[in-house]
Amino acid sequence: MFNHPKMRFVYCGIDSHKDTHTAVILNCFCERLAEITFKNIPCEFEAFLNKANRHKSNDLSIIFGLEDVSAYGRNLAVFLHSKGFSVKHVNSSLVAHERNSMNTLNKSDDYDAECAARVLINRFDALPEFNPYDKFWTLSKLVRRRNSLVKTGMSLKNHLHDYIMQHYPSYKKWFPTIESKSSLAFFGKYPSPAKLEGITETDIVELFQKESKHSFYKDKKAKLILECVRKDGYTKTDHQEFIDEMIISTVKELKSVIAETKEVEKLIREFLPKFGYKLQSMRGIDDIAAANLINEIGDIERFPTAAKLSKYAGISPVSYSSGKTDLQFANERGNRKLHGILFKISVTLCNTGGRHKRITNPIFYDYYQRKISEGKTSKQALKCVQRRLVNIIFSMMKNKTEYQNPPTRKLED
Numbered sequence: 138m139f140n141h142p143k144m145r146f147v148y149c150g151i152d153s154h155k156d157t158h159t160a161v162i163l164n165c166f167c168e169r170l171a172e173i174t175f176k177n178i179p180c181e182f183e184a185f186l187n188k189a190n191r192h193k194s195n196d197l198s199i200i201f202g203l204e205d206v207s208a209y210g211r212n213l214a215v216f217l218h219s220k221g222f223s224v225k226h227v228n229s230s231l232v233a234h235e236r237n238s239m240n241t242l243n244k245s246d247d248y249d250a251e252c253a254a255r256v257l258i259n260r261f262d263a264l265p266e267f268n269p270y271d272k273f274w275t276l277s278k279l280v281r282r283r284n285s286l287v288k289t290g291m292s293l294k295n296h297l298h299d300y301i302m303q304h305y306p307s308y309k310k311w312f313p314t315i316e317s318k319s320s321l322a323f324f325g326k327y328p329s330p331a332k333l334e335g336i337t338e339t340d341i342v343e344l345f346q347k348e349s350k351h352s353f354y355k356d357k358k359a360k361l362i363l364e365c366v367r368k369d370g371y372t373k374t375d376h377q378e379f380i381d382e383m384i385i386s387t388v389k390e391l392k393s394v395i396a397e398t399k400e401v402e403k404l405i406r407e408f409l410p411k412f413g414y415k416l417q418s419m420r421g422i423d424d425i426a427a428a429n430l431i432n433e434i435g436d437i438e439r440f441p442t443a444a445k446l447s448k449y450a451g452i453s454p455v456s457y458s459s460g461k462t463d464l465q466f467a468n469e470r471g472n473r474k475l476h477g478i479l480f481k482i483s484v485t486l487c488n489t490g491g492r493h494k495r496i497t498n499p500i501f502y503d504y505y506q507r508k509i510s511e512g513k514t515s516k517q518a519l520k521c522v523q524r525r526l527v528n529i530i531f532s533m534m535k536n537k538t539e540y541q542n543p544p545t546r547k548l549e550d
Contacts, residue, residue: 141165143261147193150227150254151203152246153177153210160185161250162192162199167258172247177209182216202227202257204249206267207274215269224267227253231260265439272411273435279405280432283425286398290316293391297324300384303374304329307365311358316395321388322348323362328384330366331373338363416533419540421485421497426478430530433475443531450475452523476523479530483522494548501525 143165151160158177162170171192175185193199202225206214217224235252236244257264294315301308301315301324312320322344327333341359374380406424409417409431416427440446447453451471486501496502501522508518533540 143258146198146200148254148257149189149199149201150250150252150257151201151210151213152250152253153203153205153208153213154246155209157246158185158210158213159246159250160189161247161254162189163251163254163258165258167255169251172250174246177213179212179216182213186217186220198223200225200257200261202253202264203267204229204232204253207277211274214267218267218269225257225264226267227256227264231256268436270436272408273431276405276408276412276428277432279401279408280428283398283401283405286394286401290391290394290398293387293394297384297387297391300328300380300387303380305366306369310365311361316391318348319345319358321392325385325388325392328381328388329373329377330369331377332381333363333366336363413537414534415537415539416530418542419529419533420542421482426482429478430475431534433472433478434534437531437534440531443528446531447524447527450479450523450527452476452479452520452527479523479526480519483519483526486526487519487522489548495545496548497545498543499546500543 147162147164147170149160149162151158154177156177157174160171160173160175162173164170171189173185173188175181189199200223201214201217203210203214204227205211206224206226214224232249232252235256236242236249298315308315312323314320323341326344327336338356338359341362342356345358402425405428409424409428412431414427414431416422416430417424422430434440434446437446440449444453448468449472451468451473453468455468455470483501486498487505489496489502504525505518505522508521509515513521529540532538
């Protein structure tokens with residue numbers, strides 16, 4: 138009866154939103170069968186499914202394509218999956234490409250849903266199947282929360298630096314990092330030099346000792362602060378009391394963000410063992426880097442080979458061939474976040490650290506130097522390191538094995 142496998146289905150594209158979802162059902166010839174709008178409430182999902190089933194014959198099945206399966210559309214995707222339906226993730230960029238390919242520009246919820254259904258038909262075999270792995274979804278939320286906190290903390294540090302530089306131009310001489318406990322305690326209590334009137338070195342040392350158990354160089358630091366304040370001269374501005382209050386407020390908020398970031402990082406460390414991966418066994422990959430890798434890669438079983446993972450990360454070159462021309466270019470697409478994570482790890486593996494300049498990973502370091510001696514640029518050599526790193530990470534995740542770190546060695550002068 139059916140001359141083609143696609144004729145066995147009707148295709149339902151869904152445009153997900155916070156309050157409502159819009160679904161458009163097409164047959165295999167892209168003819169619109171129905172449009173359904175329903176609330177984004179679990180109790181409404183069963184009624185939607187009943188309406189959708191009315192627009193197909195008994196010998197046809199429905200395939201659902203959702204533009205969003207991780208935020209507003211996740212509950213619906215989980216519901217449909219639990220009912221045994223095939224649910225595909227239709228990437229929003231594919232929907233946008235389908236929408237922009239038309240002669241006239243049209244942007245509405247029902248049209249986006251129709252475009253999602255069209256992509257579902259055209260890319261039926263290529264679209265990824267939704268899989269409600271709660272642990273991957275939970276990790277993504279933890280990583281996203283940490284990234285948000287880090288971004289907020291960076292913004293607050295920039296604001297604090299802007300305020301502090303006006304009053305303490307030389308503050309980096311005694312506080313190399315503005316977010317340290319001693320730094321925040323000092324600026325929270327003495328937001329401007331005017332607050333230091335009558336303050337002695339002993340007072341500052343006592344403040345430092347309350348924030349940190351280490352007493353190393355605290356006397357020298359207190360002395361240096363007072364000397365630099367005297368040398369910098371008069372830095373008071375009009376309405377100084379309001380500026381001081383802004384600094385104190387920023388310090389309080391930054392302290393809170395730093396504490397919250399540590400709490401989320403603790404949750405990430407406690408959650409990572411659920412995956413069984415041992416990425417942290419490689420020197421240069423800490424808990425946060427491992428969490429970011431797992432979050433971007435997802436289920437490793439969806440990559441049959443390391444080459445596929447490398448291509449997904451945008452590391453493998455892309456070929457451009459026509460006739461006798463066969464060229465290769467750097468892949469500027471792929472998952473750029475994953476590419477950036479692998480790049481940072483590669484740099485760490487090829488670096489030296491500590492006072493004795495010990496090589497972090499001699500195997501990767503020698504490999505990098507060999508590529509440089511072959512005439513490759515630093516960027517090209519690091520790309521080769523990334524490719525080798527992908528092979529190792531792929532094997533570690535597939536087999537859940539540890540990495541045997543080679544002994545470090547001192548960099549030869």
